[in-house]
Structure formats: C-alpha cells, structure tokens
Amino acid sequence: MLEKRYDFNSREKHWQDYWRENEIYKFNPDAKDRYMIDTPPPTISGIIHLGHVFSYTQIDVIARHQRMLGKSVFFPFGYDDNGLPTERYVQREKKVKMAETTRGDFINLCLDTTKEMKEVYENVFSSAGHSADFSHAYSSISPRTQEISQRSFIELYKQGEIERRNSASLWCPECRTTIAQSEVDTMETESVMNYIYFTIKESGEKLKIATTRPELLSACVCVFVHPEDKERANLVGKTAISPLYNREVPIIANADVDMEKGTGAVMCCTFGDEADAKWQKEFNLPVLEAIGYNGRMTELANEFAGLKVREAREAIINKLKEEGLLYDQQPLTHLVATHERCGTEIELLIKPQWFIKLLNHKDEIYKAGEAVKWYPEHMQKRFLNWVEGLKWDWCISRQRFYGIPFPVWYCADCGELILADVEDLPVDPSVSTPKHPCPKCGGTHFEPERDVMDTWATSSLTPQICTDLITSKGLDDTYIPMDLRPNAHDNIRVWDFYTIAKSLLHFKKLPWSDVMISGWGLSATGSKLSKSKSSGGTPTPLETFKQYSADVTRYWASNASLGKDVYIKEEEFKNGFKLMQKIWNASRFVLSFLEGYVPKIPQTLLPMDEWILERYRVTYMKFMSYLSKYEMGLGLNELEQLFWTFCDDYIEIAKNRLYKPEIYGEEAKESAQYASSMVLEGILKLFSIYMPHITEEIYQSYYADIEGAKSIHISKYLDLGEPKDEQVLKQGDVVCDIVSQIRGYKSSNGLSLKEELSKVTLTGYADFVKNCAEDIKAVCNIQSLEFAEGEKGVSIEA
C-alpha cells in the first residue's frame, strides 16, 4: 500500500542508492543487443548549472528508453579537463601561475582538481537520477587518454595524414597560440577604408590602391590586377613601388581580383587575410613578417616596430597623410575574425605547425556526413555546409603549456624528427628523451617538441576513449560505430566534425550511426547559463531537486522538441509537479483494488476496458515512433494525454465496478482490475524514462513482485501489440462524450456531479454504447437510462 503522501526528497535518495548498490545500470559488453552512447564530457571549468542537467537528462532519457527496449546500454561518463577553460579555472581556484610551474606538476594539479569536481558533478548527475556509469569515467588529460591521443598522432603521422609545415595559420596574439578554423568567431568592427598611392616604377604614374590594413604595407609583396581589366591590364609585368617603404613589387595578373572592389587593384601582403595566404602560395611570393607572435610590429615596419597592430595602423595613416600618399578615407563596418575564447582579433602568421590533412578528405567527410543519421534531420545541412566551406587543414599544434604533448623530439645535431615508441606512451618529450640515438646522424642530443596538441585532437577520439573503458584496447574499433553521439548544435562543426574525420582516418568507419542534436536549457530571460559566472537568480540543480524533485526537473528538461532551446520557467516545473502528484494519487487508487490480484485475461472484457487497452496500444505505437526519432518531448505529450484520459475518463468509470462488485458483479470487477492494472503498468513504464524515481516507488509496491524484476528500469515496456479495432476506440470516445455532455448539464445547472438524475434518454447510438449502459448510469448517477432510435442526441431529465 502506498503512503498518502510521496516524500520525494527521501525517496529519490533511497532509490538512487538502491540502483547503485544493485548495479541496475551495469553494462554487459557481451550482450547481444547493445546500445552504445558516446557521452559528451562536461568541461571542468566551474559550477554546474541547470543547463547541464537539461542536456544530460535528455541523453539519460534515451539511455533509459533503449534499456526498456531490452538492450544493454553502454552509457559511460567523462570529464573534459584538457584545455583552456580548465587551465583558467585551475589557475584561478588554486592560485597557481602556469608559467611558474612545470607541465607535469600542472597536469597533476588539474587531475586533482578534476577529482574534486568529479564528486561535485557526479553528485548532481546522480541526484538527477541519471543512469550513466559513473564508476567508469574518463578524464581527457589522464595518462591513459594521453596514450590514446599520442598513439593516434603517431599512427596518422605514419599514414602520412599528419605533417609539420611552415605555413600561415590563424594566430591569437592574446593567447599566443595558433587556433583552428572552428575556434574563430566574428565580430562587427568599425574600420576605415584607406585609399593610397603606389607608384609605377616604369612610368612614374600613380596607382590607386584601397586597404583597411595599411600597417601591413611593409609586408606588401605584390600588386594584383584582373587580366581583363581594361584600365589596368597594361600594368601587368611592370613594377609598383610601395609608399613609405619604397619596396619594389611586381604587378601580376590574377583572375581572383574583383574589379568592383576597392580600386580594382589589390596589394598582397603576408598576411592580411586568407586571400593573401592563398595567393602567396599560388604565385610563390616571398613571405615578409610584419607582425610578431606578440601581436606587435616587427623590425620590418621600421619606425613603427614595437607598436601594436592598431597603434601602427593609426600611426601609418598619419604618416601617409603627411606625405600626401593618402587621398581618401571611408568609414565602414565589417566583420573581423576573432578568437572565440578571448575576442582578440586574429592574425595570420607563419610558423611551423602540425596539420592533419583534411582538405584532401573533404569528399569522404562529406559522404560520412550524409551517411550519419542526424536528429533532427535538418542539422545534417549544417554539417555538410561546414564541410563545403572548409578551407584549412586542421592545425593541431598549440603554443600552450598545458595539454597533451606531441610524442616528438628533434635531433639537436641534424634536426631529424624522432617519434616516441608506441610502447612508451604516454611520453612528455620535455622530461624524457628518445631511447636510441638519432637514426640519421647518431646524435644523442634532442630538442623536445614544445607545442601541445589542440584539445579537439583528443576529444575527437571519445569513441575510442569511451570504449577503452570496457575493452582496455585503446585505439580500437571493436565497438565502432557506436550508436549515438548526443550534443548541442554548437558542436556540429567542432566535435562532431573532428570525430567523424578521425574515425575515417583511422578506421574508415563512421564513429556512430546517429547524432542527436539538443538545444540549450536557458535562463528565464533566455540568456545562456554560464559555467563560470553565477547564474543570476537561476536556482542551482540541487536547490531545484529539493524544491521540485529530480523527477520534475527531468520533466522540464525532457519536455522539449529536439534541437530547441528551452527556458527555465516556473510554470513548467509546477506542471511537472502536478503530474507527479497525479501519478502518485492515481496509482495509489488503482493499486488499492489490486491487493492479492494477479493479472490474467478475464473471461469477459467489458467494452470500456477494451477501449482503454486499445487507447494504450495506440499511444504506445506513437510513443515508440517519436522516441525512435529521439523526440522525447513529443512522446511525453502523447503519454500525458493517455494518462489524463486514463484518470479522468477511465478510472471514473471503472471505479464503480471496482468498489461495488455486489452491484455490478465479480466479472465486471475482474475486467476492470485487468484493464486498470495493465494500463497503469504500461503507463508507469513509459513514464519511467522521464521520472525514474516515483515510477520505481510505485512499481516496487506491486508489479516488481509479479514480474520478479529488481527494478522497473530493467523491466521491459509493456507491449500489447498493434491496435486491433478502430471501432472500439471510436465508440469508447463516444461514450466519453456522452458522459461529458451529462457532466456539462450538471455543471451549467450548478449541480454537484454526484447529483442523481432521474432519467436520461440516448437516441441513435450503436450497440457498443448500449453495452456500456451500466457504466454510464453509474458514472453519471442516473436512475433510469433509456435508449431510442432516431437522430443522435442526449436528453436529460433532472
């Protein structure tokens, strides 16, 4: 017998302990039917908020759904503690300066911090009733992960997919590191178009050129004009002299030039933008470095050396003006590339960097993007769009301190590149040395590669890092492709993209078959919940669980269309709370009639009992269809509708028969017992993926014994098969409609619903309705119910 009140605070904790102790969610790698999830690792960077609970709950609902379908679900966990956010967090919290410690010490500090944060995170997620396997969790900076990541590097290097080259790359002067295309953001900026004079050496004529970046004049290596430019094509082959610096540069024909832009003649500097980088390569132009790694002008800029880019721009403009070399200026707003982490304008600088070749694999990656099933479907376009626009190979070296090192040394004598042996991984080349002398010159002095790898070079291996938790095989494809990668839309072009790329390069396989793209859980005002800032009035997860329960919080999180953002709305929580109460009360009521009852198909099943079973079948099918598309919110809506029908229409009808078998007969009672126990069981199981605690509590009080299951979460959904009879469905609805009309009569006449009516005549209804006469009479409290032929109608006499 269930208590009158459901004390969620103590009961939720109770079941969480129960699940843990009984290893309810344990994965069996040998199971025939597996479902494997490539869980995203939350970044260790500060406090955990409801946004986390939002997205991980959606993953948990899917994990539970697959488990209820009878699969063994691999739902691992991981922590992303490798990267700038963690670096910053650790420095701030531990009051350590990275530059004043060694890489090894700093990594250990990060691992310690992860350990502390793990407890905090794990507490929140398990309090939310998540069914991930927290006992098998990975860290993205752990020695094991480093081993896998370095192994991946070595293998791809040997395959020829990675190379080190001196090439223009995206550089953040603030963070003093290279960044990847996917880390670039754009910012609207006020700028000025400057029109300046070059001089044609041969004729002494002036050549007009427009530029927003005059500070790069010292790095100007040529001038381009369009070959079909009537005015200027004759200049091709001549020499231009740059203003201020008087550098002589060739004038070259280039069909890329847009005659409509600027003055129609373009100066090419190394490097003002990506076009410059492209042209430098294409025309094999020299590289002049006007900007240094610190974001300041180099000696090349003469008197402007040492100035920051912006300062230099201003100074040069003034000088040009003074010299009469600037003849016009026009303000403009344009978007500049910035580093997404710090907002600093990005420069293109040349430096030896490590690249994973992607441009020559664009086709394969594109096809993989088509082969993966994206939910919602239109998210695929975003991926394909990104691949189409890909312009850079993947630069994986970062001039940072903290990160996974490259397993590489260079011979101090001859410069030969030396890879670590795979069996020695992980290595930190700055603390260890190669085991053998240089194979080329026999030298024994080595320079370590000091760059570290981009975090995505490691995160892109999560399918391998995850499955390593069960295989211990490291870089291995036994369980690849996995079934699901869940993440939000901001990660399509980053994590999803890199994971697909790496999986293709290593195994020529898709990393997973499905990607589920969720939205964000946003604050009531629609702002993004931040990990580092306090969340501005938004309650913490633990506070929310305490006030509304974890089940209700989960209800909020899963009641969304896939891919859509959801706001934290008090209303939604209240709704969920009502639902939870209703589930409790309805179950308590139904179960009170089932003491000692063991469900078996009764000899006669009354029409309205058939009706509610049929309703269940229909809902079940719709539910499965939605969930197969990861549309858990829509599935939940269908389920709620069935549940309220069950409560308001069905139970109201059935309760008379359940209460008074002496009036309606034992058979009528058994029929109601059967239908109500089955449908309640089915409903509870469907709800269990959203609200695991309360459904477990109810299940354990009755169904667990009957089914001999340890937990509702490892039982199976109640599948009553395909819907059988549409007429039963329709006619049952007609009965509900009749009841509703009679209730409406009472309501509009100010009568209590229990008020007795002396006579009701139903005209023109089918036999099904006639067979429900007893139910209708009872639920509406009618003394005399009569049927007549003719136009359909309900007539009531008080």
Place this chain on the structure above:
RNA sequence: GGGAGCUUAGCUCAGUUGGCCAGAGCAUCUGCCUUACAAGCAGAGGGUCACAGGUUCGAGUCCUGUAGCUCCCACCA
C-alpha cells in the same frame, strides 16, 4: 551574399504521407468539498493557421513569391 529553421488561441507549443466542424497545456471565465487527488474535479469562451498567389474535388499541410524573427557560413583589396 550562401544555407538552415521559425511565424497556428493571450502565452508555450503539437499537427507524420494533403481529408470529418484546427488540437494540448498554461492563463481567463463559470460551476462543484464527488468515498485517489482542492497543488483537485467538471464545464465554457477564445484562432482569416504571418501575408499574397498557385496546384487540387479538398491546403495549416504541396509549389511560387513577400515580410518579420533566430541560427550557421562567407564577407577585411
């Protein structure tokens, strides 16, 4: 400039391949202490489905165009 999504009741949204008077929840209004539930129950009102065309016997649903909002990408000469 290229791509994607959205626009349905006061609010948040459903509406599968075109087909009975367009749905739900919340909010509003009215009634009801009815032996599970007053954080409840019953009932009611409320929509030119963004706009304009088109296809069709029939369009919220398909096609074309327009407008507004959101996101992604490109745009530094």
